[in-house]
Amino acid sequence: MKPIISLLAITLFAGCTSSGIDRNDTDTIIKQYYAKVDNIAHVTLASQTPSAMAIGGAAGVIENLDGNHEDMIAGAFVGALFSGLVMSIVEGSDQAYQYHLTAENEHSFSIVRDNNSIKPGQCVLVREAYKVTINAADNQHCQFKPQPIGHAI
Numbered sequence: 001m002k003p004i005i006s007l008l009a010i011t012l013f014a015g016c017t018s019s020g021i022d023r024n025d026t027d028t029i030i031k032q033y034y035a036k037v038d039n040i041a042h043v044t045l046a047s048q049t050p051s052a053m054a055i056g057g058a059a060g061v062i063e064n065l066d067g068n069h070e071d072m073i074a075g076a077f078v079g080a081l082f083s084g085l086v087m088s089i090v091e092g093s094d095q096a097y098q099y100h101l102t103a104e105n106e107h108s109f110s111i112v113r114d115n116n117s118i119k120p121g122q123c124v125l126v127r128e129a130y131k132v133t134i135n136a137a138d139n140q141h142c143q144f145k146p147q148p149i150g151h152a153i
Contacts, residue, residue: 030129034141035103045094049087056083
């Protein structure tokens, strides 16, 4: 029994250490360029927890329609509590950071991320594919003049 558990554990961990191109990036245009971080704003992400609680509460009431009104109230409470808790765990933190960036050929744009590892004024490598990522880069790659936003009429 012990060798089977060891083999299963090794198989699971081997799957987690895969390197290479993300499968979601197949049939996707992958674009990379350098950008300078102009500023960073703290933002709050929208949450689906209230909707999940409403659905869970309704499901709790429906599940207890054959009982008395106390059963229906208890079902609504438990359903709302459970579904709200599960949705909160699935969503994680609602705190994020909006990075305002300027790239030589891409003009100004924003990216919302859940970590604050990049600082204002820093140069980053932006990789657009299935998912957009930014990683710190050497400042020599961002020696360009920022483009003005909008057009003069």
